[in-house]
Amino acid sequence: MASSSIPRCRAAYGADLGRRRLVLVRAERGGAITTLWNSNANAVQLKAASTEIAAGHALLAAALPATEGFARWIETPLVTADKALKVLPALLDVQLPFPLETCLYAFSSLHAGADHNFRAFACAARRNDVEARLAQHRELGLDPALLTHEGLVLWRQALAEIPLAPKTLRVVAYLGDGRTTLAVGSGTDGGALISLHGIRLGADELAAPDAPAVRQWAGRVNQLLRALPADANGEAIQWLWCGPGADVTAPLEAALAQGDRVRFKPLAGPDLFLARALALAALAGESAGQLRNGDLTHPVLLAHVETGRRRTTLNLLVAGGALLALGLGWQIWLQRTNERLQTELLAQAQQLTGTANIPYGQEIPTVQRALKQRTAELQPFSDALAPSATRDLAVCLAAAHECRVTLETLTHSGKSLLIRGATDDWNRCDPLAARLRALGYAIDLSREEAGVDELVRFTLKGTRR
Amino acid sequence: MSRPAARQIRQGLALAVLAAGVALALYSLGALSDDLRKLDRKTADLATLKRLAADWRSSQQALAPFEALATQQPPSLTELAAKTLPGITPNIRQRESQAAANGWLARRMELKFDAPSAVLGNFLAAAEAARPPWRLVEFDLVAGVPTPDTVRATFLLEALEKK
Numbered sequence: 272m273a274s275s276s277i278p279r280c281r282a283a284y285g286a287d288l289g290r291r292r293l294v295l296v297r298a299e300r301g302g303a304i305t306t307l308w309n310s311n312a313n314a315v316q317l318k319a320a321s322t323e324i325a326a327g328h329a330l331l332a333a334a335l336p337a338t339e340g341f342a343r344w345i346e347t348p349l350v351t352a353d354k355a356l357k358v359l360p361a362l363l364d365v366q367l368p369f370p371l372e373t374c375l376y377a378f379s380s381l382h383a384g385a386d387h388n389f390r391a392f393a394c395a396a397r398r399n400d401v402e403a404r405l406a407q408h409r410e411l412g413l414d415p416a417l418l419t420h421e422g423l424v425l426w427r428q429a430l431a432e433i434p435l436a437p438k439t440l441r442v443v444a445y446l447g448d449g450r451t452t453l454a455v456g457s458g459t460d461g462g463a464l465i466s467l468h469g470i471r472l473g474a475d476e477l478a479a480p481d482a483p484a485v486r487q488w489a490g491r492v493n494q495l496l497r498a499l500p501a502d503a504n505g506e507a508i509q510w511l512w513c514g515p516g517a518d519v520t521a522p523l524e525a526a527l528a529q530g531d532r533v534r535f536k537p538l539a540g541p542d543l544f545l546a547r548a549l550a551l552a553a554l555a556g557e558s559a560g561q562l563r564n565g566d567l568t569h570p571v572l573l574a575h576v577e578t579g580r581r582r583t584t585l586n587l588l589v590a591g592g593a594l595l596a597l598g599l600g601w602q603i604w605l606q607r608t609n610e611r612l613q614t615e616l617l618a619q620a621q622q623l624t625g626t627a628n629i630p631y632g633q634e635i636p637t638v639q640r641a642l643k644q645r646t647a648e649l650q651p652f653s654d655a656l657a658p659s660a661t662r663d664l665a666v667c668l669a670a671a672h673e674c675r676v677t678l679e680t681l682t683h684s685g686k687s688l689l690i691r692g693a694t695d696d697w698n699r700c701d702p703l704a705a706r707l708r709a710l711g712y713a714i715d716l717s718r719e720e721a722g723v724d725e726l727v728r729f730t731l732k733g734t735r736r
Numbered sequence: 737m738s739r740p741a742a743r744q745i746r747q748g749l750a751l752a753v754l755a756a757g758v759a760l761a762l763y764s765l766g767a768l769s770d771d772l773r774k775l776d777r778k779t780a781d782l783a784t785l786k787r788l789a790a791d792w793r794s795s796q797q798a799l800a801p802f803e804a805l806a807t808q809q810p811p812s813l814t815e816l817a818a819k820t821l822p823g824i825t826p827n828i829r830q831r832e833s834q835a836a837a838n839g840w841l842a843r844r845m846e847l848k849f850d851a852p853s854a855v856l857g858n859f860l861a862a863a864e865a866a867r868p869p870w871r872l873v874e875f876d877l878v879a880g881v882p883t884p885d886t887v888r889a890t891f892l893l894e895a896l897e898k899k
Contacts, residue, residue, distance in 0.1 A: 580743065580747075584746050588754070591755070591756065591758075594758060594760065597757075598763070602764065609775065609778065612782055613778065616782050616785060619786065620785060622789070623792060634785065635781055639788070642792055645837065649795035649798060649837050651894070652836065652837070653795055654894075655802070655869065659872045659873070664860070668853070678879055680877065683876075684874045684876075
């Protein structure tokens with residue numbers, strides 16, 4: 272998992288420093304991997320790389336040998352991650368052969384096991400050993416920002432390069448000039464690391480077939496293989512060689528008592544493998560097993576963390592400022608809009624009433640009171656321009672004539688109209704009523720049955736709507 | 737001042753600004769509906785005032801044609817009746833009057849007469865064509881009174897005149 276405490280550079284260097292030999296590779300974000308040094312460490316000249324690393328444009332990652340460190344799964348009895356993280360150092364302290372205070376340590380792969388209890392993989396090393404390892408690099412002009420337990424990067428890079436089938440067991444064996452590192456795991460859960468081991472015997476001691484060192488090495492490894500669970504599928508244990516000594520492994524393969532249970536295979540570019548793994552892990556911001564921490568943390572990482580903090584602070588400040596600006600802006604707009612509307616209201620009211628002193632919020636009633644009297648005085652003028660009752664009279668008379676209805680009385684007062692009349696047909700009043708409805712009257716028509724004169728008498732009441 | 741202390745001050749300041757921003761935003765959001773309601777009410781009040789002003793202007797415009805008249809006294813109804821209702825003498829009675837703007841008076845007159853229905857239109861047309869006009873407000877017609885060919889008409893007319 273990428274860590275926010277590691278800067279994302281466009282390139283990273285991986286340094287695999289052995290007893291006499293240095294392998295240095297450069298990995299770029301585009302995927303290009305260049306070998307810068309793969310030779311004796313005495314005459315190393317890496318000016319361009321040093322400049323790039325010193326300028327902070329690239330990270331340098333180095334390995335802490337497994338022989339110098341301690342690596343183990345720590346089981347906690349806790350089912351919550353936060354609490355588990357708090358007790359992990361104490362649980363590690365119990366298992367370390369040295370006081371925890373004299374060590375540097377890192378936890379990774381925190382997860383809940385099948386029993387729901389949290390477990391994490393712990394890497395630790397004595398502070399003196401970490402400082403000594405850094406000093407070895409500094410003697411060559413290298414100051415690694417990351418010093419990672421090599422077992423972890425070996426295991427992860429091997430998984431990345433050669434995926435592992437579930438339930439298959441794998442041993443990634445790094446053979447350096449002065450050490451052997453073994454990363455043991457299975458394909459369960461996408462490749463679960465079981466254990467890391469370091470043996471202080473390397474290619475220098477193990478090159479001769481009958482050397483006592485080979486028997487000693489084989490004894491350690493056989494013990495380790497015997498402890499591995501039997502493979503359910505009956506498949507052989509996958510053994511991947513890497514490291515500068517990967518070309519002199521024949522005596523070692525022959526010496527393993529359980530050689531028939533193991534299928535040996537070299538990784539591609541085995542001598543560059545650890546350096547490549549370190550560089551790619553650094554490029555990905557991988558911080559698992561990173562033991563250069565605490566007060567030994569590289570200034571580049573400290574500066575990166577400080578930059579991150581400053582950026583976070585700045586983001587908070589900008590977000591707060593934006594909220595403040597928005598809030599204040601809204602309040603100011605609200606107040607100004609209110610004031611503008613109030614000013615307009617007051618000006619309108621003053622103009623309509625001719626009064627300067629109008630109480631706040633009383634503009635409408637004040638104007639209505641003031642206009643009521645004046646509107647009443649103007650009403651006769653408006654009425655005079657509106658259609659008069661003459662129009663209704665003309666319509667009534669014309670309609671009565673057209674409908675052959677005889678009108679007896681015709682009265683119009685205010686909004687009401689009353690017509691009484693007679694006709695020789697029951698239906699003749701209907702067109703008259705329709706004409707009056709068209710003038711805007713609501714009509715109520717009542718008719719009586721024809722009398723001895725055979726005339727239908729009717730009353731038509733209209734009310735102006 | 738040490739770097740951690742300076743950092744803490746910066747972070748504290750940023751958090752304080754953020755807290756103030758959040759508080760103001762929450763306050764503004766909390767008061768949003770009230771504030772918008774106030775604005776809506778004021779906008780509606782302003783619209784009402786504008787409508788009243790428009791009505792007022794419209795009413796005032798109705799005054800203008802009367803002010804522009806050369807004669808601001810309506811013609812005598814007796815004279816109009818004499819011209820348009822030959823041989824008929826209406827019974828004319830003054831009704832209520834109402835004071836109008838700018839010294840005008842809305843005067844109402846009631847006319848009662850018996851006449852053939854065909855001549856009623858002549859009288860009313862002449863009355864409304866006069867300047868200032870006599871405007872028919874109410875009417876009551878009874879047919880066949882006093883003879884089958886005549887109508888008993890009662891007209892209420894209104895005219896504006898300047899005192």
